Amino acid sequence: MELIIGPRLFSTWSLRPWLVLRRAGADFETREVWYRTEAEKAELRRLSPSGFVPLLKVEGETLWDTLAISEWAAERYPEAHLWPIDATARALARSATAEMHSGFHALRELCGMGPGHPMAGDARAQAPADPGLDRDLARLVALWRQMRARFGAGGPWLFGDWSIADAFFTPVAARVRHYQIDLAAHGDDGVGAAYVAALLDQPDFREWETAALSPNAG
Ligand SMILES: N[C@@H](CCC(=O)N[C@@H](CS)C(=O)NCC(=O)O)C(=O)O
Incomplete structure (x- = not known):
């Protein structure tokens, strides 16, 4: 499983699912991509269906959007109680x-x-x-x-x-x-x-x- 993130220094969206996967206890790699140059932007468009990060590559699929990735983690790791029990x-x-x-x-x-x-x-x-x-x-x-x-x-x-x-x-x-x-x-x-x-x-x-x-x- 690989989480593709934007620059850690700036990408607030990327931080969110990274924290969620950490709390889930997921075994995942993190790949940081930048999008300053035309070549970097082209690579992001190749990787990402929406043109945005974060992305989660898992089980042959690419999941996008912070909330969707977080909801996926909550379902996949129920024992981590990523949402409140009550x-x-x-x-x-x-x-x-x-x-x-x-x-x-x-x-x-x-x-x-x-x-x-x-x-x-x-x-x-x-x-x-x-x-x-x-x-x-x-x-x-x-x-x-x-x-x-x-x-x-x-x-x-x-x-x-x-x-x-x-x-x-x-x-x-x-x-x-x-x-x-x-x-x-x-x-x-x-x-x-x-x-x-x-x-x-x-x-x-x-x-x-x-x-x-x-x-x-x-
Ligand atoms: N609603 C999206 C927002 C994602 C987003 O805005 N990502 C920014 C990085 S923080 C991005 O990919 N920017 C690429 C660009 O501007 O070319 C989510 O929740 O994942």
């Missing part, structure tokens, strides 16, 4: 994950990760002042506070035990750090900041960062 928590974890997958456009666009804005390392930037970004951050903080209050008692993650939702919010934690976002200014009482710290402190995320910063990366 049915209500599971439905809400799927809702939060889907909202991240398809929403938070201002956060994504105005606090992007790309050349000059790496997910890893000490580089820091300033978030721009923008009402759409403020709305996204207030929504994020409210969502995190609600889910942590209702389901977080059993552990540091959004639904207590680690779930796919945490994989989807890990790149958001990297954005909060890189853009030095003060969550308290968006309604946080400390719960959101603690959640961000837990996400950034995941050993798997730290391993990803180390690989992203290694001289051989890319």
Whole structure:
């Protein structure tokens, strides 16, 4: 099984299924591809039906899209409980994950990760002042506070035990750090900041960062 990812330094989408497969205990290889030059872009189009990464090559098929790969992993590794066991928590974890997958456009666009804005390392930037970004951050903080209050008692993650939702919010934690976002200014009482710290402190995320910063990366 091979997960084809974009540059570890920037590819927030690639990080998500990589974390999920790690938590699943899957035996997989990781191949990092870049898409700067025409030759690299042509190679990506050859590899990818959608023209995007991440991709999972498994059992003779190529799966694409972070959420589809994550759902595949949840079915393939049921013992890893990648979604919460409780049915209500599971439905809400799927809702939060889907909202991240398809929403938070201002956060994504105005606090992007790309050349000059790496997910890893000490580089820091300033978030721009923008009402759409403020709305996204207030929504994020409210969502995190609600889910942590209702389901977080059993552990540091959004639904207590680690779930796919945490994989989807890990790149958001990297954005909060890189853009030095003060969550308290968006309604946080400390719960959101603690959640961000837990996400950034995941050993798997730290391993990803180390690989992203290694001289051989890319
Ligand atoms: N909805 C897709 C988004 C994937 C995506 O945007 N991938 C970016 C890398 S983070 C990409 O492949 N970019 C290639 C390009 O822009 O040429 C998913 O969830 O997998």
